[in-house]
Structures are given as structure tokens and as C-alpha cells.
Amino acid sequence: MTDLTDIPTTLIPPEESKGRSLFQLAVIRFRRNRAAMSGIVMLTLITIFSFFGPYVISHSYDQVFPSYVTVPPSLEPLPKAETLGDVMKGVADRARVELRDFAVEDDSFTATIHSDQPIDPRSTRYFDRANEFDNTQVTATEEDGRTLKLTGEVHREYFPFGTDANGRDMLARIMLGGQISLAVGFLASLVSLAVGVTYGAISGYIGGRIDNVMMRLVEILYSLPFVFLVVVLVVFFGRSFILIFLVIGAVEWLDMARIVRGQTLALKRREFIGAAQALGLTDWQIIRRHIIPNTIGPVIVFVTVVVPKVILLESFLSFLGLGVQAPLTSWGALISEGANKMQSAPWLLIFPAIFFVVTLFSLNFIGDGLRDALDPKDR
């Protein structure tokens, strides 16, 4: 008899006083999934890139470089050494002086200008006016002021992702787009999560006529055309960032509510809910303490599907011109702009698209991994 009772206890190592919860077991399973883990790594990298990148680069997303409109991506600094000479010549022509000598060394230049008349030293401001040059100073005056030796700093810009048609740095714009797309994705998913889980759990748990009414309401909202709803709201409230994720969240919670309600209906029949009722818990306590924590598996999985869906929806809105307002942008808006100039400037499409696709892939891999990790059949 005693022999039998000790079987289960020996299975549990006595030194391990904390048990492993189902969640911890799921984490262990998740860690072993390579695709999902690389998804997590990629998503983290993209998030860091979007949110901390702007502090590293020197250009801001709304800074316009009139000299560099629609510049193709390149790892070399711009302007290039040979073109700098042409730029300098142009500047000299505007200052009505003759350029005799020009050399660039690292971040500074030296130039010799000559004119038939003595040159006013103030004409150096012509050089400063060009984007490329700054702090131009006269180092020597020769031939009674008819020849000046100038030095100054050269501004060379890096545009690894090129610039758009307004001369804005694509790298900075993709970072900003990432911030907005990811923020909309996660915030709208959170909105839909909070509303959907609460609504679905209440509807499913209380059941009966209240469930009927609540679910019919969901179906009515389902039948409203999404774009129409957005257009109406945008017309009334103007375009704003908050409105976008409220609108998207307001549409996405419907799915969540249905999923949670289904889960709740199944959970309601489980004996631990009966036990909670027998303990005298109120309906709300049961929903909060027993129903919602037990729906968490499918809900987490669904959220990972909703996030990319929301990002896509936002892109779709931006594509229609109903999304965020310039100079703010999102990946969707960038892709839409890029698509218009696909042939003349393909980099406007390629770079935001790469980030977008990689993010969606990562999220889907994470979702797959979570589904496998949380699958109750695996327990």
C-alpha cells in the first residue's frame, strides 16, 4: 500500500520546490523551435532599428535635401569627389569668379578663386549657400585681392537607402514608418485583445439571451463595410494617428470576441468552473480568475496573427490615402509611394517592402511557434 503512494512523489524531484507552470513548459517548447526563435530575433532587431535608429543617424525624417532628389541608394558618401568639383564650379560661376584650383581632403576643401576685379571676401557666402559646403573662410589673399585662397568644410551625406522625390532620406523614413506601423500593429492588437477577450468571455459565460444579443451585435458590426466605416470616421474626425488604431482595433476585436466566446463555452462545462461556483465566486470573479487565464493559449496565438493583419490594414488605409498624414509616414504609405515610381526609382519600393515582409514573416513564424508550444494536445 505504502509502496504505491510513493510512486507519484518519486516522479517529482524533491529539491525542486517550485513547479513548472504550463506557461513555462510552453516557453521551453517555444525555445526549441528554430524558426520561431529566429522570428523573435528578427522582430527585435527591426524594433530596435525603428525606434533607436533615428538617434544614430544624423538625418531626420522630414529633412529635405534639395541637392539630392531621388538619389539611388549607395554606400559612398555624396556628393562624390568628382561631382564636388562640378558643384564648386557652379558655385564659382554664380559668384562670378573663376575657379583655379580645387582639392578635397577628408571633410575639408581648399579652393583658389580668381577674378579680374578684387573679390569681396563676403562672396564666400555663395559657397556656404550650397548644401555641400560650410564655414568657408579666406586663408590668403593674393594679387591685391584678385585671387583668394579659401578653405571650408565639405558636407558629405550618406544615403544607403537613397532619397525620395522630395529629397528626404529613405533610411530615416523607413525607421519612422517602422515606428508607426509597429505601434499601430501592437496598439490596435491590444485594443482588440482587451475589448474582444472581455466581451467574448462575458457573452460566453453568461450565455442565454444576453449571449444572443451580444453576438448579434457582433454580427451587425461584421456586416458594416470596413472601408466605408473608416472613410466616415476620417471625414468626421480628421486624420489622426489615434483614430487609425482605434478604427482598426474596433474592427479586429470582433474576431477575438468570437474566438474567446467559443473557448469560454467549452471551458464553462469544465468541472473547475463548477467547483468555483460551488465555492461561491461571483460571475465576474469566475470570468477573471478562471475563464480568461484559461483562454490565453489560443488568444496569444490569435494576437500574433492579428498584428500582421493590422499592419497590413494600416498599409491598406495609407495606400488609399486615409492613413497617417505627411510628413509622418508608415511602411504602407512608403510602399504606396514607391509603387508609383517603381520604374524610375525602384529603391523607393524595395527597401520598405523588405522590412515589411521580414516583419510579417517573423510574426507569422512566432505565431506558428506559439501555436505549437501552447497546443494542449501536446501536453
Place this chain on the structure above:
Amino acid sequence: MTADSMGTNENVLSVRGLKVDFTTPDGDVNAVKGIDLDVKPGETLAVVGESGSGKSQTMMGIMGLLANNGRVAGSARYRGKELVGLPVKGLNEVRGSKITMIFQEPMTSLDPLYTIGRQIAEPLVHHKGMTFKQAKVRVLELLKLVGIPEPERRMNSYPHEMSGGQRQRVMIAMALANEPDLLIADEPTTALDVTIQAQILDLLRSLQQRFGMAVVLITHDLGIVKHFADRVVVMRRGEVVEKGSIKEIFEQPKEDYTKMLLAAEPSGIKEPPADTAPIILEGRNVSVDFAIGGGFFFGSNTSFRAVDGVSVRLKKGQTIGIVGESGSGKSTLGRALLRLLPSSGHYHFADKNISNFDRSAMRPLRKELQLVFQDPYGSLSPRQTVGEIITEGLLIHEPQLSRADRDKRAIAALKEVGLDPAARNRYPHEFSGGQRQRIAIARAVILKPKVVILDEPTSALDRSVQGQVIELLRDLQAKHGLSYIFISHDLAVIKAMSDYVIVMKNGKIVEEGPTEEIFDSPHQAYTKTLMAAAFDLE
């Protein structure tokens, strides 16, 4: 080698050194650790063991039906043909045709999308190359054979239209379709009521005699084994403890474990409380109706009466056993007495009329009236630690307690039910069935209730664990003066636990009286059949 192959030819199935391992995140689990078995033609071999002994996994391993993380090694020969390591195609020539299986759950082992006629025809079509039309004649024959009434009509029924016993008959018909040499029956009657259980076993025996096939019966129920098998193999923790003929095992068991299994039958009797004991819970004329169907606008138009005018009086310190087959309304009655269901009738608890109490009025009384469920796997929330589960009631009923006080109470309650207090930081899935049932009992007794309704608390447990839980419940009753209502379909447990018995059928009381009277001299025909079915086997 020649001697060996000759030996295997005599046997239908010959298993040598069979191992089954499962790869899990916590390392390999050796479910079966190298066992030897022989099944001779026409005999019934019973494989007996408690849950986790590897008895089912042995057969699953031989049939190539293991879960994805399972591996099988060793040798299993069907008439000399090696089955272990055979590719699926080769295995399919044997399984489903020469070796067939029936499973425990008749509710889930049939596909709800197909008629039973089609499902029985399936193996015929696959293995014998018949068309569904040709198979029809054979299907009719099989349905007649397994004793399904009106087979012509039943052929076109879907599984949900049949009762559990009938579904199990259908499963047997499917298994017999190709006239197998060997039928593996994995707990074929565990999910069935006692009277049905006896019918199914009789059917299996008569079919076995007719076809001369061998049967491997996997079960934990020694009553069935004694009645039904020729030889017994006792398994424990993946090893064979003892094997021998029925006579040897039941009359001269050699191993302690076998002796323990044989002695695990619940025993003892409960003394009735003094006549002067006050009535603590009373339900008069209790009726419960369930609405069936009904739409949004019209409400429900039909209802089903699950409990029909039943009266129960529970005295302090008394245990009332409620017996009945599934669908008799015994669980519903238990919940109605706790006012957990909308029901009609008069209810009194400790001289208080609670007939008109609504949910919030009942809430303070919940502390005194507790409930323990059947399924130790379903009755504990998987997302809470054991400590959270058992102290939840304190949070509601004694909110003044501090966290440390609650923890103290949890430790005391766990000790009381015989568990290590360290268990409170663990999660339910880390415990065995018996331990979980102890946790569920701890959750009820921590509130110091007066009445506990036990809804089949031992039905999902192994016999030896059952004995321990019964012992625990008795101790708690003696210590705290608890009153129990003990709901069960298992007459042996009822006999050991209760001093008063109510027999229910179709929502009505068939017979009631003191335990001895009901068990020794039942008056009603239904009670007599129930007793015969339950105790004839033992």
C-alpha cells in the same frame, strides 16, 4: 532459432523484450521496459495493471499506434511474422484484419460523420476489396451478431443516435468484420454502466467461443478478469510482475504487488449516525427541468425533467449513497441540493429555509456546502498553483485573512489530506490522479464545511488509490463530523462508504433504505439487476 520460431508458430502473438520509450522535454520515459508475452490461439489473456503501468502502450506499440514521440524496440511476432519495425503498408495487412482492437471510449472512437453501417463496412472494403454494396450484407450479419436490435434501420444511424453500450457493440462488430485471429480489447467496458458492462462481456465471450479467436483484455478491473480470462499478466511500471493462470493468480499470488491489487477492493462499513442526530440538509420534492432547444424569440418550448420529485434528508454525520446508471439524474440531484441549478422544491439547511435563496443569498452558505467532482483532471484549473486553488474559497469567505494566514491554512489542509505542503507551489498537471483528487478534497475541507457532496470522487481512480481516498474521506468525516452525499455508479464503493442508500433511475427514486437492507434484500427488480450485474462478476 528453430526452436524459437517453432514456439512462435504455436502462438498467435509472441512478444519478446518489447520496449516502448517516449521522448519528452524532460528526457526519455521508459513506458514499457522489455516484456515477454505469449498469446495462444483461442485463449483470453488479461493484462492487468494500474494506470501508468504500460499495459495499453504495450499493445499500441505492437500495433504501431504510438504517439509521435514514441519508439518501440524488441520483437512482436504475429504467427512468426515480425511486426516491430514493419512499414505501415505491411502492418496494415495485419492490423485491422488479423489483429483488431476495441477501445475504451465508445463515445469518441466512432467517426460522427459516417453512418455506423458505413463504418463497419470500411474494414471490409479496405481489406477484402468488397464494394460498399457487397459489404452491406455482411454488415447486417455483423450487427445481428453483436445483438443490435433492428439492424436494417440501425445501419443508417449515426453514432450520436446510439447509446454507449450500443456504440461499443458497433465497435465490436467493426473489429469482427474480417474474422480476426486476435482481438485486443483495451478497457472495453470501463466507460459503461454495470448492467451494460455485463452484457458486453457476455457478448465478447460468446463471440470468442464461436470464432475461436484469441482475446487480449487490457483492464484494471480484477472482477472482470476473474470472470472472463484464462491467463493473467500483471504489469507494473512497464514490467511484468507476475503471470499465470487465473487460478494461480487469484488463489496463490506470489508477488506482494499482486496481493495488494487483490486486496484493494473497498471494504468496511459505515455506522449510521444516532437517531437523534439533527437533519442538516433536506430537499423535499426536488425537480429539475432542462430546456431543450428554443430560439431567440420564442424561448424554449420543450423541457426534459432530469430529477422528478425526489426527497432527500441528510442527518449530521450521515453518508447517503446515491446509486444509479448514467442519465439517472444523480449528479443533477446533487447540484440541485446545493442550489447550483435552477430547480423547484423545498430546501432546508440547518433549520433555515433556503428554498427562495438566490445566488447572492446562497453565497455565504457556500462555505458550509461543498462539492467534490469526479474528474480530478478537469476540476482543477490548470493555470493556478495548488496553493491558489485551495485558498480561493478563503479569499471569498474569509477575506480578513492575510496572505500568511491563508498559507498556513493551505499547509494545514494539505497535511490533512496527506500531501506534502510543498505541493502548494506546484501546478495540477504535475500530480497523479489520486493526488489531484486529494487536492480537490483539500479545497473543500479548508473551508470547514458541514456538508460535502461527493460526485463520483473515486470513479476515475485506480482501485488501490480509490481505497486510499475512501480512507481519507472516512477520516475527515470522523474528525470534523461531516455529512456526505456520495454519488456513484460503483456499488462496491457505495457499500463501503454510506449508511443509507438511494437507488435512482430516470430521475426518480426506485428504492431507498439503510445500506445493509438495500444490498442484502433489495425489493425492486431494478435494484436486483443492478446488484446482480455488479457482484456477479466478483
